[in-house]
Structures are given as C-alpha cells and as structure tokens.
Amino acid sequence: MLFEQIATGGCQSYLVGCADTCAAVVIDPEASQIDRYMALATRDGLRIHYLVDTHTHADHFSASRQMARLLNVPVVMHRATSASHVDMRLDDGDMLAVGKLRLRVLYTPGHTIDSMCLAVDDRVFTGDTLLIGGTGRTDLPTGNAESLYDSLFSRLLRLDPALLVFPAHDYKGRSHSTLADEMATNPRLQVRERAAFVAMMANLNLSMPTHVTEALRTNLSGGKTVEQMLAAAAAVVPFMSLAELKRRSDAGDDDLIILDVRERDAYEAGHVAGARLLPRGQLELRVNQDLPDPTRRVLAYCELGRISTLAAATLREMGFQRAVALDGGMKAWREAGYALKAGAEP
Numbered sequence: 001m002l003f004e005q006i007a008t009g010g011c012q013s014y015l016v017g018c019a020d021t022c023a024a025v026v027i028d029p030e031a032s033q034i035d036r037y038m039a040l041a042t043r044d045g046l047r048i049h050y051l052v053d054t055h056t057h058a059d060h061f062s063a064s065r066q067m068a069r070l071l072n073v074p075v076v077m078h079r080a081t082s083a084s085h086v087d088m089r090l091d092d093g094d095m096l097a098v099g100k101l102r103l104r105v106l107y108t109p110g111h112t113i114d115s116m117c118l119a120v121d122d123r124v125f126t127g128d129t130l131l132i133g134g135t136g137r138t139d140l141p142t143g144n145a146e147s148l149y150d151s152l153f154s155r156l157l158r159l160d161p162a163l164l165v166f167p168a169h170d171y172k173g174r175s176h177s178t179l180a181d182e183m184a185t186n187p188r189l190q191v192r193e194r195a196a197f198v199a200m201m202a203n204l205n206l207s208m209p210t211h212v213t214e215a216l217r218t219n220l221s222g223g224k225t226v227e228q229m230l231a232a233a234a235a236v237v238p239f240m241s242l243a244e245l246k247r248r249s250d251a252g253d254d255d256l257i258i259l260d261v262r263e264r265d266a267y268e269a270g271h272v273a274g275a276r277l278l279p280r281g282q283l284e285l286r287v288n289q290d291l292p293d294p295t296r297r298v299l300a301y302c303e304l305g306r307i308s309t310l311a312a313a314t315l316r317e318m319g320f321q322r323a324v325a326l327d328g329g330m331k332a333w334r335e336a337g338y339a340l341k342a343g344a345e346p
C-alpha cells in the first residue's frame with residue numbers, strides 16, 4: 001500500500017494507493033490541497049479513482065467535488081448523506097475496490113448521520129467518529145450522541161484492536177494511534193455506560209467551528225467557497241503593484257484607466273488621484289457607458305484587493321483584455337503612506 005497523510009491545520013486527509021495496480025483513492029480531501037494531492041499522486045505514479053468523504057464536514061471545505069470534476073471520477077460518501085453531488089453511495093459492509101485494495105465500509109453515525117469508517121489492511125480511517133484521545137462532537141447538524149455510543153462500542157471498537165487509527169482530525173500533530181491504545185487511554189472511551197456517555201457529550205460546551213455555515217453550504221451542495229471564487233478570479237487576471245500604480249498616477253498616465261470599485265462614500269473619503277468611481281455592484285450595468293473602449297488598459301482597485309480581483313475578472317470576461325487588478329488595496333495604499341485625494345469625481 002502506498003500511503004500519504006496530508007494535514008491542513010488539524011484536518012487530516014489521506015492518499016491511499018495500490019502498489020500493484022497504481023490505483024488510488026483520496027480520503028477527506030481538503031480544498032486548499034488539490035495541487036498537493038495531484039502532485040503526490042503523480043510523484044508516486046498513482047491514478048486517483050475515487051474521492052471519498054467520511055462524512056459531511058462542518059469545519060472545513062471538501063475538495064471532493066472539484067477534484068472529481070478535474071479527474072472525471074466519482075465522489076463517494078455513505079448513502080445517508082444529503083449531499084446532492086455524490087456519485088456513488090456506499091452502504092454498511094460494502095467494499096470500495098481500489099486496485100487490489102478493498103476499503104470496507106463501517107456505517108458509524110453519531111458525529112453526523114452520514115459518518116462512516118473505512119478499514120483497509122492494517123488500518124482504519126475513522127473520520128470524526130474516533131479521534132486520537134477524543135471523539136467527534138455530536139452537537140452539530142445531524143449529530144446524535146446515542147448513535148455515536150453505538151457506533152463506537154458496538155461497531156468500531158469491536159474490530160481488531162491492533163488496527164491503526166487514522167482520524168479526520170488531529171490538532172496536536174499526531175499522525176495515528178491504534179484501537180487498543182484508544183480503548184486504554186482515550187478519556188471519552190472510559191465512559192462506557194450509555195447514559196453517562198450521552199450526558200458527557202451533551203455537556204462539552206464547544207464553540208461553533210469557524211465557517212460552519214459556509215462549510216455545510218458548500219460541502220452539501222458541491223458549491224464554491226468564497227476563497228474558491230476569489231482563486232478562480234485571481235487565476236485569470238494579472239496584477240499591478242502599489243508602487244507601479246503610484247508611479248503611473250503621479251505621472252498622470254493617460255493610457256491607464258484607474259477604476260475605484262468601492263462605494264461612493266469610500267471613494268469620496270479618499271481615492272487614488274485620477275481614479276474614476278464605478279462600484280463593483282454596478283459594473284456590468286454601467287460598463288458600456290463608462291468604458292466604451294475595450295482596448296484600453298483598466299486597473300481595478302478596492303479596499304482589500306479581493307473585490308477588485310473579481311471586478312477585473314468580470315471585465316476580462318466582458319472583453320476588456322487589458323484589465324488588471326491592484327495587488328493589494330486602499331488599506332495597503334494608506335499603510336504605505338501614499339497620497340489620497342478626497343472629494344467627488346471631477
């Protein structure tokens with residue numbers, strides 16, 4: 001078995017390949033690591049056949065949909081998921097064939113209703129059902145402490161105690177443990193009486209994960225995150241540095257149309273000398289009248305450099321082939337000590 005563990009902060013994902021056939025699967029891929037999974041697979045001579053999510057993640061963004069589209073392979077989840085973009089739904093006891101490897105599905109609801117563990121050879125991918133020294137929480141949507149109790153004590157912990165445990169999260173830099181170690185030392189597994197376990201899970205008082213609504217929205221729909229929208233825009237526009245814009249603004253460069261895409265109050269409080277005001281929200285509707293010559297060089301800037309990137313991408317899409325975005329925004333411009341002009345448009 002070819003095996004790579006890829007951590008993104010505390011999120012753990014896995015590239016697992018069959019050494020005989022070079023077929024591979026990625027388990028719980030994370031959206032910011034797509035290039036890394038592809039590069040590792042290429043380095044090891046693997047072809048990815050499946051993208052598997054062990055459950056609907058509420059705390060990070062799954063790369064499954066995006067990678068599945070890139071590779072033209074299925075997204076795989078447990079059949080209890082309500083995610084709409086899943087191509088292959090697995091049931092308890094099913095086996096996913098990855099070359100000669102067989103990933104056996106153990107349905108383990110509790111952390112979420114669609115949680116599953118995957119056992120292959122000497123190891124088990126436990127998702128958020130069992131973590132090193134902990135378990136997944138049960139207070140997020142579809143979580144259920146009673147189910148988690150059954151999944152742990154009646155299912156997962158009855159597997160071979162020597163199995164290596166590879167979880168979907170570890171925040172302390174540990175890569176794995178074993179079922180035997182967890183049974184002996186995991187504090188939550190010492191609470192072996194059902195009612196006490198359920199009471200313990202109900203009294204954890206955990207704070208909500210960051211991005212929970214965005215994670216559920218995108219992971220359930222296969223839709224894009226804000227960062228993915230920005231990355232897609234940034235991939236199709238060139239940028240201009242603050243210093244280059246200052247030089248051109250100071251020189252009164254007539255070739256360059258400088259567009260302030262913020263709202264009017266921000267523009268009037270202070271803008272780059274020579275800039276025109278065209279708020280991002282009005283861009284498409286005003287472009288024909290405000291920018292009649294698509295051959296002109298147009299630079300968009302905003303407060304932080306994100307909206308202007310979207311604006312420049314939109315301009316390029318509409319045919320302004322010389323549209324660029326400022327690398328940075330007015331916040332960085334002010335911090336650099338560059339001059340601002342106050343007042344309405346001339």
Ligand SMILES: [Fe+2]
Nearest residue numbers: 056057058128
């Ligand atoms: Fe989770």
